[in-house]
Amino acid sequence: RSLRIGLIPGDGIGREVIPAGRRVLEALSSSLNLKFSFVDLPAGYETFQKTGTALPDKSVQTLKNECDGALFGAVSSPTTKVAGYSSPIVALRKKLDLYANVRPVKTTPSAQRTIDLVIVRENTEDLYVKEERTFQAPDGSGKVAEAIKRISERASHRIASMAGEIALRRQKVRDSGVQSIHAKPLVTVTHKSNVLSQTDGLFRETARATLATEKYAHLAVEEQIVDSMVYKLFRQPEAYDVIVAPNLYGDILSDGAAALVGSLGLVPSANVGDGFAIGEPCHGSAPDIMGRGIANPVATIRSVGLMLEFLGEEQAAAKIYAAVDANLDLGKLLTPDMGGKAGTEEVVLDILKRL
Amino acid sequence: RSLRIGLIPGDGIGREVIPAGRRVLEALSSSLNLKFSFVDLPAGYETFQKTGTALPDKSVQTLKNECDGALFGAVSSPTTKVAGYSSPIVALRKKLDLYANVRPVKTTPSAQRTIDLVIVRENTEDLYVKEERTFQAPDGSGKVAEAIKRISERASHRIASMAGEIALRRQKVRDSGVQSIHAKPLVTVTHKSNVLSQTDGLFRETARATLATEKYAHLAVEEQIVDSMVYKLFRQPEAYDVIVAPNLYGDILSDGAAALVGSLGLVPSANVGDGFAIGEPCHGSAPDIMGRGIANPVATIRSVGLMLEFLGEEQAAAKIYAAVDANLDLGKLLTPDMGGKAGTEEVVLDILKRL
Ligand SMILES: CC(C)[C@H](C(=O)O)[C@@H](O)C(=O)O
Ligand SMILES: CC(C)[C@H](C(=O)O)[C@@H](O)C(=O)O
Numbered sequence: 161r162s163l164r165i166g167l168i169p170g171d172g173i174g175r176e177v178i179p180a181g182r183r184v185l186e187a188l189s190s191s192l193n194l195k196f197s198f199v200d201l202p203a204g205y206e207t208f209q210k211t212g213t214a215l216p217d218k219s220v221q222t223l224k225n226e227c228d229g230a231l232f233g234a235v236s237s238p239t240t241k242v243a244g245y246s247s248p249i250v251a252l253r254k255k256l257d258l259y260a261n262v263r264p265v266k267t268t269p270s271a272q273r274t275i276d277l278v279i280v281r282e283n284t285e286d287l288y289v290k291e292e293r294t295f296q297a298p299d300g301s302g303k304v305a306e307a308i309k310r311i312s313e314r315a316s317h318r319i320a321s322m323a324g325e326i327a328l329r330r331q332k333v334r335d336s337g338v339q340s341i342h343a344k345p346l347v348t349v350t351h352k353s354n355v356l357s358q359t360d361g362l363f364r365e366t367a368r369a370t371l372a373t374e375k376y377a378h379l380a381v382e383e384q385i386v387d388s389m390v391y392k393l394f395r396q397p398e399a400y401d402v403i404v405a406p407n408l409y410g411d412i413l414s415d416g417a418a419a420l421v422g423s424l425g426l427v428p429s430a431n432v433g434d435g436f437a438i439g440e441p442c443h444g445s446a447p448d449i450m451g452r453g454i455a456n457p458v459a460t461i462r463s464v465g466l467m468l469e470f471l472g473e474e475q476a477a478a479k480i481y482a483a484v485d486a487n488l489d490l491g492k493l494l495t496p497d498m499g500g501k502a503g504t505e506e507v508v509l510d511i512l513k514r515l
Numbered sequence: 516r517s518l519r520i521g522l523i524p525g526d527g528i529g530r531e532v533i534p535a536g537r538r539v540l541e542a543l544s545s546s547l548n549l550k551f552s553f554v555d556l557p558a559g560y561e562t563f564q565k566t567g568t569a570l571p572d573k574s575v576q577t578l579k580n581e582c583d584g585a586l587f588g589a590v591s592s593p594t595t596k597v598a599g600y601s602s603p604i605v606a607l608r609k610k611l612d613l614y615a616n617v618r619p620v621k622t623t624p625s626a627q628r629t630i631d632l633v634i635v636r637e638n639t640e641d642l643y644v645k646e647e648r649t650f651q652a653p654d655g656s657g658k659v660a661e662a663i664k665r666i667s668e669r670a671s672h673r674i675a676s677m678a679g680e681i682a683l684r685r686q687k688v689r690d691s692g693v694q695s696i697h698a699k700p701l702v703t704v705t706h707k708s709n710v711l712s713q714t715d716g717l718f719r720e721t722a723r724a725t726l727a728t729e730k731y732a733h734l735a736v737e738e739q740i741v742d743s744m745v746y747k748l749f750r751q752p753e754a755y756d757v758i759v760a761p762n763l764y765g766d767i768l769s770d771g772a773a774a775l776v777g778s779l780g781l782v783p784s785a786n787v788g789d790g791f792a793i794g795e796p797c798h799g800s801a802p803d804i805m806g807r808g809i810a811n812p813v814a815t816i817r818s819v820g821l822m823l824e825f826l827g828e829e830q831a832a833a834k835i836y837a838a839v840d841a842n843l844d845l846g847k848l849l850t851p852d853m854g855g856k857a858g859t860e861e862v863v864l865d866i867l868k869r870l
Contacts, residue, residue, distance in 0.1 A: 236741075237709035241716055247709060257611030287664060292713035302668030305713040309642060309664055352763070354592035355601060358647035358660040361596055385592075387770040388799070394749065394774035408707075412767060415742040419749035444743070 162195040162204045163471065166230035166438075170204035172445025174233020175456035179430075180457035181231045181439065181464045184480060187512045192476050199226060203248040204235040204445075215248035220255050223436075229467045230438040231460065232431075235447040249431075249440065250290070253283045258431035258438060259315060259369070260322045261410060262466065265417040270489040275420055276343045277400040278330070280323040281410025282363075283431060285310045288407045311359040311406060316366035321348050322432070323367075323404035324376040330401065331378070342401045347371055349383040350405040350413065363406050370456045384423055390416055418442055423497040425456030428463035430470050437470035439463030449496075453503045456495040458484055461511060483514035517550040518826065521578045521793075525559035527800025528810035529588020533810035535863045536794065537842075539835060542867045543758035546629050547831050551712040554581060555717030558603040559590040559800075571604035575610050578791075584822045585793040586815065587786075589800040601660045604795065605645070608638045609663075611793075613786035614670060615677045616765060617821065618797060620782055622774040629696045630775055632755040633685070635678040636765025637718075638786060640665045643762045645726035666714040666761060671721035677787070678722075678759035679731040680789040685756065686733070697756045701788070702726055704738040704793045705760040705768065718761050745771055773797055780811030785825050792825035808858045813839055816866060827865040838869035844849075 165185065184187040185196045201219040206390040207508040214235070223230055232252070238245055252258070261281040267274050291308040324347060349367045351360035364383060371381045384392065386409045392399065393413065397420050404412055418427040427442040441459030448453060465480035487493060487510050494500025495507060520540065524533040540551045556574040563569040569590070578585055587607070593600055607613070616636040622629050646663040679702060686700040704722045706715035719738060726736045739747065741764045748768065752775050754785065760768055773782040782797040796814030804810060820835035842848060842865050849855025850862060 180666050241708075241712060241720070246712075250710060287707075287711060289712065290712075292711065292777045294713050296668065296719065297667060302672075303717055304665065304667045305717040306665040306666075307714040309662040310659060311661075312659045314652065317657070352642075353596075355605060355645065356647065356662050357596060357601075357645075358649050359662040362649065362658055362660040365596070387766050388779075390745065390767055391770040391774045391779060394771065411742050412745055414570060415746040416749065416771065424743075424746060497776060 161193060162197070163228040164197045164199065164226055166199050166201045166219075168203050168219065168230060168232045169200045170233040170403060170445065171206055171232055171236040172447050172450040173443075174204070174445055175451070176450070176455045176504055177441060177457050177460040178231050178233040180504065181460045183508060183512060184461050184464050184515070187515050188476055189515065192473075192479075194363075194473065194476060196404050200324065201230075203252075203484065205238060205245070208245050212244070214245060215251050220252070223252075223256060229436060229471050231464065231467065232438050232440040233460070234441065234443060236445045236447060242272075246290070250288055252321040252438065253431050256433055256436055256438075257284065258433040258436065259284050260320050260432040261429055262322075262326065262432055262470075263410075263414040263417070263427060263429040263442060264466070265414070265421055267421055268485045268488045273398070275397045276341055277397065278326060278402050279410055279414045279415065279417060280319060280326060280402060280404045281414065282315055282319040282405070282407050284407070285312060285315050286391045286407035309356070309359055311363050313362060313366050315362045316502065317370050320367035320370035320404055324371050324379060324401050327379050327402040328376070341398055344380055344381065345378065346380045346401040348389075348400055348403045348410050349381065349405060350386050350389050351383065352409070354385060367404055386413075389413065394420070414442055423456060424459070425495060425497040426458050426462070428459050428466050430463060430466040432470045437467045439467035453505065454496050456497050457504050457508050457511075458488070479515060483511045486514050487511050516548060517552070519552045519554065519581055521554050521556050521574075523556045523558050523574065523585060523587045525588040525800065526591040527802050527805045528582055528798075529559070529590065529800055531805070531808070531810045531859055532796060532815035533586050533588045535859065536815045538863060538867060539816050539819050539870070540615065542870050543831055544870065547828075547834075549828065549831060556585075557812070558607070560593060560600070563600050569600060569601070570606050575607070578611060584696055584791060584817050584826050585862065586819065586822065587793050587795040588815070589796065589798060591800045591802060597817040601645070605643055608786050611788055611791055612639065613788040613791065613793060614639050614673050615787040616678075616784055617681065617787055618765075618769040618772070618782060618784040618823075619821070620769070620776055622776055623840045623843045625846075628753070630752045631696055632752065632772065633681060633757050634765055634769045634772060635674060635681060635757060636758045636769065637670055637674040637762045639762070640670050641762030642665060655819065664711075664714055664720050668717060671718045672725050675704075675722035675725035675759055678757050679726050679734060682734050682757040683731070696753055699735055700733065701735045701737065701756040703744075703755055703758045705737065705741050705744050705758060706738065706763050707741050709740060715761065722759060737743040739770070744768065748772060749775070769797060778811060779814070780850060780852040781813050781817070783814050783821050785818060785821040787825045792822045794822035808860065809851050810859050811852050812859050812863050812866075813843070834870060838860050838866045841869050842866050
């Protein structure tokens with residue numbers, strides 16, 4: 161099978177980690193019968209400064225017409241308001257209808273406290289529809305701005321189904337003999353319907369209805385209000401298996417969960433639609449460490465695995481995860497975000513060796 | 516000085532902790548020259564079931580016309596959608612224009628890792644305006660619900676000023692010789708303006724402009740995107756002094772911060788307006804432990820202190836905080852949420868003894 165992969169490094173350390181992702185794909189054993197070709201695609205704040213758009217239409221069209229999947233690095237957000245600038249990854253998720261953002265947060269085998277959860281974040285709506293307006297308060301007290309939070313039955317159903325499928329798939333892996341802290345599959349529905357009875361209420365009801373169908377009869381389903389979810393995530397992270405959440409809560413929860421495993425530099429994600437996936441590390445462009453050769457490549461390399469999983473290449477994905485785990489459990493080749501002294505290159509070479 | 520305090524126990528363990536708050540007020544040393552009288556006010560889900568409203572107008576009027584401050588326990592949220600039910604505390608915050616929700620998260624003197632921060636949460640707008648609507652998608656794909664997130668210059672300015680004042684006040688206490696991990700006062704402005712450029716952008720710009728005025732010249736001001744804020748809050752909580760945030764982020768961050776100090780049962784809050792304050796523990800109604808006499812009274816007792824602080828009674832507040840710290844540092848009288856075996860009554864008696 162031959163796969164064409166779009167590479168969108170973006171800004172900052174995105175440009176240091178995406179090449180690592182490419183090398184991992186190139187190094188995958190020929191026994192897997194996978195061939196990769198690559199196309200470099202511009203996007204990000206520097207692209208915006210050069211061309212006036214952060215996401216050139218050509219990049220979108222190339223992804224749509226030529227590619228099977230992609231890797232996205234990170235983009236810088238301007239530190240002051242810049243007219244016309246808008247996040248390219250948020251736009252890409254919508255333009256390619258990548259409706260699920262899947263973020264596994266998992267400790268390595270040697271960890272003292274095992275965490276093994278995955279956040280399944282709705283990726284197209286909620287406040288991310290970015291429908292905003294600003295006006296003067298009628299009473300003369302200054303400006304007022306409003307944004308729309310939109311939740312649809314359709315998107316809530318889709319994302320709940322995805323969460324259900326992922327929970328079943330995880331259970332299948334466990335049933336095949338892989339050790340796990342989870343005896344039974346569990347999906348936790350996150351919302352704030354005690355305040356947002358209609359929007360989050362719709363998310364909650366739709367998710368519950370979706371997960372109550374025959375197909376998911378073997379899943380346990382719970383729900384949790386987002387604020388207490390953050391609390392319990394930190395107190396009892398072992399308790400979670402699959403978490404399904406509207407866009408913004410998913411965004412916040414996944415950074416929170418990343419703190420539990422030691423570094424954002426470890427946490428991968430995949431933006432998933434029907435037949436397409438973009439792997440994306442959860443970290444940002446980290447301008448403070450850019451150009452120093454110390455960015456952690458693990459989140460990107462795991463995102464390569466995740467992309468492959470959603471493109472149906474589970475065996476290749478498993479190889480990548482195992483190589484990363486072995487590297488991390490060695491404990492000697494860690495980048496500074498993990499308290500180590502290794503550089504990006506050393507970590508990449510070690511992982512390539514283990515593939 | 517004589518103060519009249521409204522007591523709103525609400526549901527669940529609210530009814531076990533609010534009486535503890537009352538006893539603390541009654542026990543305050545006569546040398547402080549404070550006299551308290553009390554009025555019991557109904558609100559909550561049980562009130563809703565009995566009377567059809569979760570916040571009887573009479574309770575609101577009594578607070579407005581007769582009281583100097585109040586204590587609010589907790590309310591249960593119905594687990595399924597109930598027509599007409601709406602959170603009484605959210606309504607109360609708006610009706611009394613209690614525009615700031617102040618949530619200090621602080622370890623006791625004996626803690627190994629010192630955390631000493633306060634979350635100053637905007638308390639009247641954002642998604643909490645609860646303006647929602649539901650309609651059928653024009654393409655026939657089911658229901659769609661929308662909510663308004665509203666951010667105003669006026670409310671953002673007010674809350675940023677409150678954060679600035681609190682930062683200055685905290686610094687004054689330190690300058691008076693109280694030991695602290697913070698050398699300089701810092702306010703961190705939280706937002707998600709990389710996605711919500713108008714709403715969160717307005718919050719960010721207004722807060723920065725407010726804190727850039729002469730009055731706050733001695734404060735350091737930083738900003739942080741909410742997702743990475745949750746991450747860093749867990750990685751480096753010592754780094755934070757005063758955090759100012761829009762309503763929903765403040766809600767989420769404060770539960771997160773509570774996890775850092777061991778239990779939500781320790782974290783107080785005050786809903787503060789001009790000349791009025793309602794003390795409110797950050798925890799919920801905890802139906803699972805209700806009626807067992809094991810609810811942690813500390814969050815409520817600290818909320819009593821916080822209420823008094825905002826009513827100008829800082830000396831009384833300091834006495835309460837010191838009594839609570841001494842009780843906690845004893846380490847022997849802890850409720851089960853803290854890993855101990857003590858009951859509410861034992862903890863209350865010990866704190867009363869130390870006042
Ligand atoms: C950069 C930002 C727009 C983005 C988001 O909020 O989705 C990021 O935080 C993420 O989680 O991928
Ligand atoms: C009960 C709920 C409406 C409330 C809120 O969201 O404000 C609670 O979580 C809080 O933090 O006081």
